[in-house]
Amino acid sequence: MSRFSTTLKFACLAGVLALGACTKKQEAVATTPPPAPPPPVAAAPAPGILPGSAEDFRVNVGDTVHFALDQYNIEAGDQAVLQRQAAWLQKYPAVRITIEGHADERGTREYNLALGARRANAVREALVSQGVSAGRVETVSYGKERPICTDSSESCWSQNRRGVTTITGGANS
Amino acid sequence: MRKFLLLLAALAALAAAPLPASAALQVDVTQGNAQPLPIAIPDFVAGTPNDGQAGANIAGVVRADLERSGLFRPLNPAGFAERITNINTVPNFASWRAITAQGLVTGMVTQQPDGRLRVDFRLWDVTGETQMLGLQYFTQPENWRRVAHMVSDAIYERVTGEKGYFDTRIVFISESGPALKRVKRLAIMDEDGANPIFLTRGDYMVLTPRFNPTAQMIAYMSYIGSKPRVYLFDIETGKQEVLGNFPNMTFSPRFSPDGNKVALSLETNGNSDIYVMDLRTRALQRLTSDPGIDTAPSFSPDGRQIAFESDRGGGQQIYVMNADGSNQRRISFGAGRNGTPVWSPRGDLIAFTKQQGGRFTIGVMRPDGSGERMLSSGQHDEGPTWAPNGRVLMFSRLQGSTSGQIWSIDVTGRNERRVLTPGSASDPAWSPLIQ
Numbered sequence: 001m002s003r004f005s006t007t008l009k010f011a012c013l014a015g016v017l018a019l020g021a022c023t024k025k026q027e028a029v030a031t032t033p034p035p036a037p038p039p040p041v042a043a044a045p046a047p048g049i050l051p052g053s054a055e056d057f058r059v060n061v062g063d064t065v066h067f068a069l070d071q072y073n074i075e076a077g078d079q080a081v082l083q084r085q086a087a088w089l090q091k092y093p094a095v096r097i098t099i100e101g102h103a104d105e106r107g108t109r110e111y112n113l114a115l116g117a118r119r120a121n122a123v124r125e126a127l128v129s130q131g132v133s134a135g136r137v138e139t140v141s142y143g144k145e146r147p148i149c150t151d152s153s154e155s156c157w158s159q160n161r162r163g164v165t166t167i168t169g170g171a172n173s
Numbered sequence: 174m175r176k177f178l179l180l181l182a183a184l185a186a187l188a189a190a191p192l193p194a195s196a197a198l199q200v201d202v203t204q205g206n207a208q209p210l211p212i213a214i215p216d217f218v219a220g221t222p223n224d225g226q227a228g229a230n231i232a233g234v235v236r237a238d239l240e241r242s243g244l245f246r247p248l249n250p251a252g253f254a255e256r257i258t259n260i261n262t263v264p265n266f267a268s269w270r271a272i273t274a275q276g277l278v279t280g281m282v283t284q285q286p287d288g289r290l291r292v293d294f295r296l297w298d299v300t301g302e303t304q305m306l307g308l309q310y311f312t313q314p315e316n317w318r319r320v321a322h323m324v325s326d327a328i329y330e331r332v333t334g335e336k337g338y339f340d341t342r343i344v345f346i347s348e349s350g351p352a353l354k355r356v357k358r359l360a361i362m363d364e365d366g367a368n369p370i371f372l373t374r375g376d377y378m379v380l381t382p383r384f385n386p387t388a389q390m391i392a393y394m395s396y397i398g399s400k401p402r403v404y405l406f407d408i409e410t411g412k413q414e415v416l417g418n419f420p421n422m423t424f425s426p427r428f429s430p431d432g433n434k435v436a437l438s439l440e441t442n443g444n445s446d447i448y449v450m451d452l453r454t455r456a457l458q459r460l461t462s463d464p465g466i467d468t469a470p471s472f473s474p475d476g477r478q479i480a481f482e483s484d485r486g487g488g489q490q491i492y493v494m495n496a497d498g499s500n501q502r503r504i505s506f507g508a509g510r511n512g513t514p515v516w517s518p519r520g521d522l523i524a525f526t527k528q529q530g531g532r533f534t535i536g537v538m539r540p541d542g543s544g545e546r547m548l549s550s551g552q553h554d555e556g557p558t559w560a561p562n563g564r565v566l567m568f569s570r571l572q573g574s575t576s577g578q579i580w581s582i583d584v585t586g587r588n589e590r591r592v593l594t595p596g597s598a599s600d601p602a603w604s605p606l607i608q
Binding site: 118 | 216296352353355357362378380381394399400421424425438440442443445468469481482484489512513528531533553555556571573578600
């Protein structure tokens with residue numbers, strides 16, 4: 001119960017930043033999510049999520065970046081996500097992460113394992129260059145073995161070509 | 174697992190029935206199966222009243238093996254005029270010619286006082302009216318399928334002049350569960366899909382298994398502890414061990430032809446290069462060091478060269494180097510992207526996966542890159558593996574982007590067919606002939 005109310009309080013404070021106002025009735029904040037702020041300004045935390053938790057990272061920071069076919073450079077549109085990830089990781093220095101690199105189905109199994117490793121490493125280097133200690137960051141490639149979408153279409157493939165920052169320890173819970 | 178290995182069959186030549194030998198019966202495997210050889214294989218004679226089922230079972234497996242090869246056409250036993258009751262007398266060749274048989278296999282199964290099965294068989298040239306082969310095996314009754322495959326191999330070799338491949342196994346990845354949460358288990362089965370056994374439970378993902386030259390050891394990649402590394406699995410003991418102590422991913426293993434080394438890729442800071450580890454000394458030798466992806470190493474059968482794939486020139490292509498890493502050179506210059514080179518046990522060809530126009534197909538080329546021929550007909554075929562005689566390939570086929578299947582095809586490009594697996598499957602690797 002106490003955690004729940006703490007969460008609501010944080011949600012309300014964030015609401016101040018995003019909306020410039022905060023209703024005194026916490027329940028109203030909890031049941032009426034603020035409108036999505038314009039990216040890449042830091043998103044307002046979703047209500048009911050513990051700051052510093054894996055869910056906080058996933059929902060309020062964003063855990064995924066995407067890649068072009070056969071590429072492993074961080075795209076301009078994903079720089080902001082990684083900036084948020086780095087800032088969040090510096091705010092919660094006990095958190096340890098593993099970056100998963102994934103490929104779409106259009107590559108042989110072995111090549112895609114190597115490509116996933118390149119992508120995971122690209123995310124790792126981006127975070128480290130923004131101050132995240134390298135010792136907190138591990139990488140793993142899943143190649144094309146862990147798709148999140150299984151249609152044979154570009155919209156699906158583009159979802160599968162991804163780097164996902166997953167929290168492996170040290171987060172609030 | 175142990176009984177799976179110890180079995181062997183003593184083998185002896187049967188005294189030939191008294192006829193001159195002049196082998197007219199032959200099939201040229203290099204020409205494919207335009208005219209598969211009609212062959213009659215009646216159920217093997219029961220040596221004792223209890224042996225009838227074994228005799229029928231063994232003949233059934235031999236018929237299925239030879240049919241699957243595409244080089245033989247086993248005739249329907251319902252049409253046989255002569256009933257074989259004694260394999261030591263000369264058959265009535267005219268009655269077999271009458272049903273268009275060119276070959277005839279007669280056999281007998283007899284349980285011995287010590288419990289073993291004795292299996293005798295003879296291969297007859299119906300046209301030439303000669304015995305071409307006569308052999309005898311002893312084995313434990315539970316190994317009847319292996320003896321049947323040995324009979325098939327003996328017939329195949331006698332008629333084609335090439336070693337057979339029926340007494341072999343396939344290690345593969347068995348896939349189950351929903352597409353987004355696939356469970357992948359290491360599994361092994363006979364070449365004809367019989368006797369599937371799961372070697373891992375599926376609580377971690379496994380990929381790319383490969384046999385060593387004695388078929389006793391499997392190198393594969395496992396995600397135990399979410400750390401993808403190459404492991405060795407000893408089939409006899411069931412023990413598995415991680416190969417080496419690497420801080421990063423190791424993958425794409427393959428044994429050297431003498432079984433003493435494993436070539437693999439090691440990833441460092443996102444870049445994958447090829448290394449060779451000596452299994453006796455555990456010494457590691459680095460073979461490639463460019464910033465491209467270097468993976469999928471495969472030794473030539475003499476162990477002197479390694480084919481591999483690299484995207485150092487832009488797209489993924491096939492390269493060959495000496496086994497010490499020297500003289501790295503690109504060999505694939507055909508259309509599209511080319512990867513997963515696998516050297517034929519005969520040394521004459523390299524099988525590979527081509528990606529072009531959204532399609533993945535299996536092809537072969539000579540080790541100098543010439544003579545490229547595409548073989549398979551699927552939309553997403555990859556990861557070829559050779560039969561030990563270098564005449565047949567198996568590969569993975571992805572159906573509808575989620576369902577994995579194993580298919581086989583002759584190197585002639587004929588006889589493409591699905592291999593029976595328990596559920597979805599991928600990543601086949603063909604064993605050598607079982608010793």
